[in-house]
Amino acid sequence: MVERPTSRHDRQDRIADHVLREGSVSASQLADTFGVSIMTVHRDLDELERQGVVRKFRGGVSAQPSSVFESNVVYRLRTARAEKAAIARYARTMIEPGMAVMLDDSTTTLEVAGLLPEITPLTVITNFLRMVNEVARQPGVRLMALGGEYYPTHDSFLGVPCIEAIEALRADVLLTSTSAASAGLAYHQEQEIVLVKRAMMRSANRKVLLMDHTKLGGTALHQLAPLTDFDDVVVDGGAPPDVVRALRERRVNVHVAPLETD
Amino acid sequence: MVERPTSRHDRQDRIADHVLREGSVSASQLADTFGVSIMTVHRDLDELERQGVVRKFRGGVSAQPSSVFESNVVYRLRTARAEKAAIARYARTMIEPGMAVMLDDSTTTLEVAGLLPEITPLTVITNFLRMVNEVARQPGVRLMALGGEYYPTHDSFLGVPCIEAIEALRADVLLTSTSAASAGLAYHQEQEIVLVKRAMMRSANRKVLLMDHTKLGGTALHQLAPLTDFDDVVVDGGAPPDVVRALRERRVNVHVAPLETD
DNA sequence: CATAGATAACACTAAGCTTTGTTAAACCTA
């Protein structure tokens, strides 16, 4: 059976699904199934392995044991595009011209960046290289970059220099994201990032957490903060109503961003 | 007479030269001379005008009056490619594996950046966005970005946050550049940049000034520092011998980087 | 040590972007 993926990305998603269903497959088998060469399969698998979705061994690949499922979020992140766009549209309404907005290094906040030229004048503060490059091109947006040590895996600047730079500033709004939340707590798997996010929270007047619904109910190695520490928590319309209700009972100020309905 | 420029950039350089020689030319004349359409000439002239090299008027272009000559540096910068490459090659010998190297926001130091992967492991400290993007891709090079307010004209980060970040660090070597030097002093036209460069000099053990010979003998609005404040000054082989001699008499430690001879 | 599996190196292809020219419309200036 030969499928015809529209693109490399698409095919990788299918391969990942396939592996997760089957549990374990050989490379040549995948080459057959998806109608590409073994070499291409290997390249796809290398990439999926880097993302922590699968595990390679001699003779094939297997799904990651669920204990490492955490990193799988990286893969999930790529898929939750519509959710993030919805959240970004909603978060935009919290920003007004003239404000100083702090944005952390997450794909969700990156979505927000694309909407900023509509709200000029504006000051953007970030430690995310990709966002720096994005915003540097936008006229009318003043950009304050947070320095620090560059981490290729996150494409952002972290560490002591970054935290000190944050402490010297004061933002009107912080838009931040995290990798998991449950039982009223936000989590993140990286210590370095937790420290930076906490510093950001200390330096912002209003703290907004952006979170697509796939992150609800999970945990990660490090606690970041109780959800009640945020002035607002924005989730997308895909969030289960009972989860939203439960959060509100914990006095978390949850906003639900409606998904585009087209 | 029809020339055949190898590329768009090359042709623009020739057009600029032509205009500077002639003083004033018509667009159709240029189209003839360079064997391209009038439309293309207009596009080239628009670009050169943006760079402050020429001035457009109905019917043709003229050279910029020398009062605006300063911005012309932008154009000069593009042309001294070979000189900068020579200087970069020379400067590379001053860097050894394991060092922390600080690089400022100049096209000369950018040339050095391309040579860094050969000297790993290495730590690079910079406030230049273009360099950040360049170095972020290089494996084996640790990158410390200096934050600050983004200045589109320089494509770099400046201001108080940047200076504070510099003061918290200590580099083994500083490679810096400036826009002019004469009578034993280095000059730069931008106050913000002068402050940052001075901070960098305070935070480095060895201070190296990189300067292509086109900058010798000029001045600019602000004094940066006496040349004797630098441990080394590297110029390219195009520097007039008597100028080099004069600098040495002032106890400036001048190195002459030989130009590629091919 | 033999063999299947994995990687590295090179070449080919397709897609996207840049550059250029053409044509048509807009704009001055006499």
Next chain:
DNA sequence: TAGGTTTAACAAAGCTTAGTGTTATCTATG
């Protein structure tokens, strides 16, 4: 308004890059 000059919009050509396959080399495992 008639002459040119400039700009805008579209199309063609060229270049660059990402993606893929082939072949050859390397590596692990029985």
